[in-house]
Ligand code: ATP
Ligand code: MG
């Protein structure tokens with residue numbers, strides 16, 4: 001394996017380069033529609049397009065907003081998309097484009113199609129057009145307007161633009177083949193009337209180009225050589241080609257690859273928007289969402305997402321990627337980079353009865369056993385410490401190597417303690433345990449547990465997450481995906497953290513020993529940290 005991945009798309013580009021195709025140029029683009037936040041599926045396309053743009057001599061990748069559908073697009077999405085692409089580590093340089101900047105050119109192309117009898121203005125309604133289109137087994141029916149003289153179509157098209165008609169009164173259709181086995185070629189609609197305000201062009205336009213037309217010609221206008229898109233567009237390719245051929249403009253090549261699918265989530269903007277708009281989650285960046293902004297907030301690193309995309313690779317076969325792979329990539333990255341800290345999620349007080357009442361000392365703790373350069377820190381210790389409730393059992397099985405009456409355990413970095421007593425309230429609930437400590441502490445014992453000093457600990461809010469969906473393929477299930485939401489997928493606890501955590505700033509990532517990786521949330525206030533558990537330590541990725 002070299003520095004760059006290998007896949008069938010890069011093989012095609014290599015061949016094109018060897019043959020001197022496209023004058024030796026390689027130009028790709030990432031063309032999101034600004035109608036939602038980017039999700040991790042988009043990351044695959046970003047890594048591929050920008051990756052190719054970085055790989056070849058003189059190559060580049062255009063960042064292009066495919067903003068041709070005014071109704072659900074917004075500047076908020078434009079900004080979030082740019083921030084997410086940057087965060088992932090890619091740079092479009094000067095190559096930031098908007099398809100809406102081509103509206104005039106696209107309009108002129110449409111007039112040319114009409115003059116060349118390659119397009120006509122049709123007065124059928126949307127329902128009629130659907131009806132006339134036929135089915136896979138039945139040829140379509142020609143519209144009575146199909147042979148409208150070019151002059152007449154031209155006049156109507158200009159009046160469409162001038163705003164003389166209401167939404168839906170007319171459309172512009174390509175004149176291709178109503179009997180084509182490919183339904184996309186049965187005189188597809190190229191333009192529709194939509195009296196709507198556009199986030200960039202305002203009220204300049206009341207006709208808007210359809211996706212296939214706008215996309216093909218935007219690629220051509222920008223001199224895109226390899227237009228990489230997902231497999232659903234395979235049978236749109238003949239229309240993509242037709243638009244460029246009919247107009248005799250620069251020819252780009254569309255190549256399809258399989259989209260990323262990830263278990264336990266949904267990767268479709270439509271569904272994600274529904275989750276946000278109906279309040280099933282707190283927002284696009286709710287840490288349970290698969291959007292890049294949510295993954296960032298939760299504590300995912302851009303490196304781990306790029307690593308996953310590279311491991312999944314680019315192919316033409318549709319597969320389902322295990323969420324466990326993404327988590328595995330994250331753990332590998334954070335294991336190397338995240339400083340260790342101690343925090344106790346569900347505290348149980350331990351009183352060390354043979355330790356001086358007002359005594360205190362500090363122990364040196366290693367910040368990252370994987371990276372010596374990260375050094376050590378001092379953690380305070382005293383007569384009372386908190387340990388995890390789970391790390392104590394009054395009546396444990398033989399193989400429980402943590403704390404229990406009469407048993408000895410090591411407090412990490414500190415000393416050995418032996419449980420001598422259990423204190424309960426009237427209801428029989430354990431309120432604290434008493435131990436004695438051994439200042440020598442040289443012996444080896446089976447169990448080591450984490451802890452924090454009760455006198456020094458700070459309260460930290462911790463948000464624990466489960467998968468948002470109870471099934472591995474919520475979008476593919478027979479049950480509506482909204483009914484598969486795990487309503488208990490967020491749990492908030494007030495934990496006890498070592499004092500160093502008071503200084504945490506939003507975005508800081510740590511491993512809390514034995515508990516997982518955590519990231520300070522954007523809700524963090526000075527001296528009042530809020531942490532998201534990004535992931536636990538247990539890696540379930542098996543390969
Ligand atoms: P969605 O299907 O989630 O609504 P979309 O395809 O409509 O997404 P666009 O904004 O049009 O969203 O997508 C921009 C680019 O990202 C397109 O080239 C698209 O093919 C690609 N893309 C979207 N989803 C995925 C995915 N799951 N895997 C790989 N590429 C994707
Ligand atoms: Mg789209």
Ligand code: MG
Pocket residue numbers: none
């Ligand atoms: Mg889509």
